[in-house]
Amino acid sequence: MIEDRRLMSQIRHRRLGLAALAWIALAGAGEPRAVVTPVDPLTVQDDDFARHRDPAEWKGLKVSRIEFREERAAWRLWRIESGRKGPLWFVPHDSENGGFEAALVAVRKYGGSVVAVDAGVVPAADGTRMNRAVDYGRPIDPNRNFDDALPFYARTVLAGRGWPIIALHTNSPGFASDESTCNQSDPVGRGVISIRFCDDTLTPSPSRARAWPWDDDDSVAFATYRTGQPMSSAYCRDQMVAMDFNVVQERVVTSDGSLSNYSVLRGIDYLNFETQDRGLSPEGLAEMRDRLMYMIDHALAACAPGVKAARRR
Structure with a gap:
């Protein structure tokens, strides 16, 4: 039977x-179990890895494929390890190519490890946002799956967790102005990722100088804090505001399943950096990477001085 x-x-x-x-x-x-397989990054059949076939980019890094099932979904993650202590760089969406570009630079520079979710567990879905490898129901947003009812996913993503956690995202321009409590005269877009969006849980602190990389509304840093605590309790919030970042202050009441909410409710230091998606051209990828690296470099220098950049050889 x-x-x-x-x-x-x-x-x-x-x-x-x-x-x-x-x-x-x-x-x-x-209990779910993960199958961890060491892989050669130069031969991985994946859109992100295919952009990086120069052996020099992988020198000193170890790459593993992690596969498991939990509840109704099958998952595939890539873990890229530097062998040095450092942050956990998390790229939750396979469609956010700029995040992968920045993570690969950051792990070489600052150490730690990268965890990137691969939507290609369903071959036709490689490079898309959602995990479609589900038995039933809707596809799953990998950044809404940090749920106490699904502990193995979070445990696997955070295994050997470095410090701090830094999530890297890209987003579409504009925002849902019809859902915002400010700037409602703006054109109606989608989502809440903009320094011009605000509601009862998201409070923007815009850059005053609007210098690069804060010269567009969709390049932002999130600082997350628990309800009942001051905004300044958010990890690195005061330093980023002082450095004139675009900072979105996120107040967490109950978890929405995101890693930001999961982390703050457990007292884990977490940062989320976002920039506008600029496509797959070499110029667009470089622009996204460089904007995210600016945020990384300045935030780590101010808030995690113990995380040192590797010496150039």
């Missing part, structure tokens, strides 16, 4: 490919 059920499960998941079936069977019906 058990074997029959396992066979039916494999048939249902045939769309995930033969490689996925092997580790689906390993997971069994009990």
